[in-house]
Amino acid sequence: MTLEDVAGFVAWLRLPPQARDGMVAVLPTVAHHCSAASVNRKLAALTSFCGFHARHGVALTGLLVSMAPEGRRYFSATAYKPFLHHATKNEFQRRRTITLTQPRLRPKVLTAKQVQTILDACEHLRDRLLFALLLDTGVRIGEALGLRHEDLDIAGKTLTVRPRHNDNGARAKAGVCRTVPTSPELMRLYVDYLNGEYGALDSDYVFVNLWSEPKGHPWAYAAVYDLVRRLRVRTGVDFGPHQYRHTYATWLLRRGAGMESVKQLLGHASVTTTIDTYGHLTVEDARATLEAAGWFTGREVQW
Numbered sequence: 232m233t234l235e236d237v238a239g240f241v242a243w244l245r246l247p248p249q250a251r252d253g254m255v256a257v258l259p260t261v262a263h264h265c266s267a268a269s270v271n272r273k274l275a276a277l278t279s280f281c282g283f284h285a286r287h288g289v290a291l292t293g294l295l296v297s298m299a300p301e302g303r304r305y306f307s308a309t310a311y312k313p314f315l316h317h318a319t320k321n322e323f324q325r326r327r328t329i330t331l332t333q334p335r336l337r338p339k340v341l342t343a344k345q346v347q348t349i350l351d352a353c354e355h356l357r358d359r360l361l362f363a364l365l366l367d368t369g370v371r372i373g374e375a376l377g378l379r380h381e382d383l384d385i386a387g388k389t390l391t392v393r394p395r396h397n398d399n400g401a402r403a404k405a406g407v408c409r410t411v412p413t414s415p416e417l418m419r420l421y422v423d424y425l426n427g428e429y430g431a432l433d434s435d436y437v438f439v440n441l442w443s444e445p446k447g448h449p450w451a452y453a454a455v456y457d458l459v460r461r462l463r464v465r466t467g468v469d470f471g472p473h474q475y476r477h478t479y480a481t482w483l484l485r486r487g488a489g490m491e492s493v494k495q496l497l498g499h500a501s502v503t504t505t506i507d508t509y510g511h512l513t514v515e516d517a518r519a520t521l522e523a524a525g526w527f528t529g530r531e532v533q534w
Contacts, residue, residue, distance in 0.1 A: 237274075237277075240277075241270055241274070244264070244265045244269075244270050244273060245263040245264060245265055245270065246264060247261065247264045248264065271330055274330065338474075338477035338480075338481065338508060338509065339474050339477060340474070340477050340478045340481045340482075341468075341470060341474055341475070341478045345466075345468045345470065346362075346366060346475075346478070348466045348468055349362055349462055349466055349468055349470065350362055350363060352462055352465045352466045353462070355428060355441070355442075356420070356423055356424040356427055356428050357424055357428055357429075357438060357441060358458060359420065360417075360420050360421060360424045360438075361375060361438060361455070362475065363416075363417055363420055364390070364413075364417060365472060365475035365476065365479075366475045366478060366479055367413055367414050367416075367417045367479075368390050368411045368413055368417075368479070368496075369411070369475070369476050369479030369480060369483075369496055369497055370390070370392060370411065370476070371403070371404060371473070371476060372401075372452070372455060372472040372473065373401040373402050373403065373404065373452075374392045374401070374402075374403045374404075375401075375437075375438065376397070376399055376401035376438055376449065376450055376451075376452065376455070377393075377395065377397040377399075377401040377402065377403060377436075377449075378390070378392075378436070378437040378438065379393075379435045379436060379437065380435060380436075380437060381435075382437075383413075383418070383421060383437065385418045385421070385422065388412060388413050388414070388415060388418055389410050389411065389412055389413060390410070390411050390413050391408060391409070391410045391411075392408060392409050392410075392411070392498065393408050394406050394407070394408070397436075397449060398436075398448070398449050399436075399448070399449035399450065399451045399452070400451070400452065401449070401452070403498075404498070407498075409495070409496075409498045411496055421437075428441055429441070432446075432447050433447065434447045434448075434449070436449040436450070438450040440454070455472065456472075459471060459472065476497070477509075480493055480496075480497060480505075480508075480509045481509060483496070484509060485516055485519075487523075490502060490505055490506060490509075493505055493509065
């Protein structure tokens with residue numbers, strides 16, 4: 232196997248299936264069939280395959296794997312480090328020789344119209360409360376499903392995320408408590424839900440089974456995703472629960488909230504995570520920021 236063989240394999244993966252036999256010319260404007268991420272996954276599988284044979288005496292990985300000293304180029308202070316990293320950090324590390332640069336994907340954000348459409352399609356107050364809460368506070372779906380009534384302060388209009396064991400397997404990703412302000416409208420919806428559907432049910436959990444067995448048990452992930460599938464069909468909006476978190480953060484940033492504040496509200500351990508995920512601006516966002524700062528209207532010189 233030569234370097235040209237691997238490069239040819241990558242080029243073949245990028246071709247449309249109809250052109251892979253070499254009988255059809257492909258114009259430069261034709262989109263790649265496999266994305267960079269897909270190609271990298273296939274190269275990772277090929278590297279593992281060659282590595283297996285190398286361990287059995289067949290040297291195939293020389294072109295696909297290189298040995299390099301570890302440094303900040305490969306591991307930052309916040310990056311994931313493998314098990315026993317401290318014992319091998321001074322040794323040479325295996326690196327894939329060939330890899331494609333993957334574009335950073337922007338988080339998918341819902342529009343106000345889409346959010347309203349989904350809320351209006353909910354048949355029960357419990358379902359409406361869930362999606363309203365996800366948008367109003369930016370909590371993860373696991374954090375929402377693990378909420379207890381004691382976590383919602385109606386008078387103070389706050390929600391507190393507490394890491395704890397939950398019977399439905401829901402969990403808070405971060406290991407610390409955080410308190411998030413909520414809107415009065417969300418608390419009113421919560422009260423309506425308690426009075427209209429929850430009733431005298433004896434449960435600590437906010438989101439529970441009300442119309443399916445076992446009644447009163449905390450709502451499970453599977454039940455929520457089943458609801459999401461039905462709402463997708465009903466509304467025509469392709470969405471997932473985590474998009475509400477992206478929407479919450481993006482809307483906050485567009486309204487001028489500081490990155491450090493958004494980091495605290497989302498419960499990120501480092502502001503770097505917040506910047507890497509949400510530090511994106513469209514041209515329209517950038518223009519609005521510049522106009523608000525008077526960049527286009529308060530010039531001291533004339534062109």
